[in-house]
Amino acid sequence: EAGVAQSPRYKIIEKRQSVAFWCNPISGHATLYWYQQILGQGPKLLIQFQNNGVVDDSQLPKDRFSAERLKGVDSTLKIQPAKLEDSAVYLCASSLKQGLGLAKNIQYFGAGTRLSVL
């Protein structure tokens, strides 16, 4: 079974530039997550999709971050403009489905994109 695919693996940009990350979840997984992992911290959820709808974006800095999952499969996370504090690893994860009674679905993670903002 193919895992969660992410690209690029590494990205270096200057502050105020824009950047985009791509994620392709495991086939058949309805739920997709984007996490931010700052050095020395655990992953923090930015946004969660169920199919192509957003179910939780409470921790997404919406003034500069955006994400979409137009066809309910792959997803793009964008930062515009980037700040120094956005330097982190951005992880994508997927699970079969979420919802009442389905909390037992396991999240599978991609390798992440390491972003350095100079």
Add this chain to the structure above:
Amino acid sequence: AQSVSQHNHHVILSEAASLELGCNYSYGGTVNLFWYVQYPGQHLQLLLKYFSGDPLVKGIKGFEAEFIKSKFSFNLRKPSVQWSDTAEYFCAVTSFSGGYNKLIFGAGTRLAVHP
């Protein structure tokens, strides 16, 4: 808001030593608990999970964890570590909101095992 606390940020052990990594969470209701591991250069992968039933959970590679509800703890253990266990270990707990759940991670414990 729910939180997860991992007591040790860095642990250094020799091969064959016993391991115990602490994890405490703040939520008092029903919880799902996880330990994820990230080997150098690899992605996060599930080590073990607790949903219900026997509070002593066995995972891959000889790891186990014990859920102690009264202590809000889910400590990870391994009787004898190997050099290949060198990795970062994350404890996580499910937070339920609006019919959906999300994982809350601890800050992680970096384990180095010396031959």
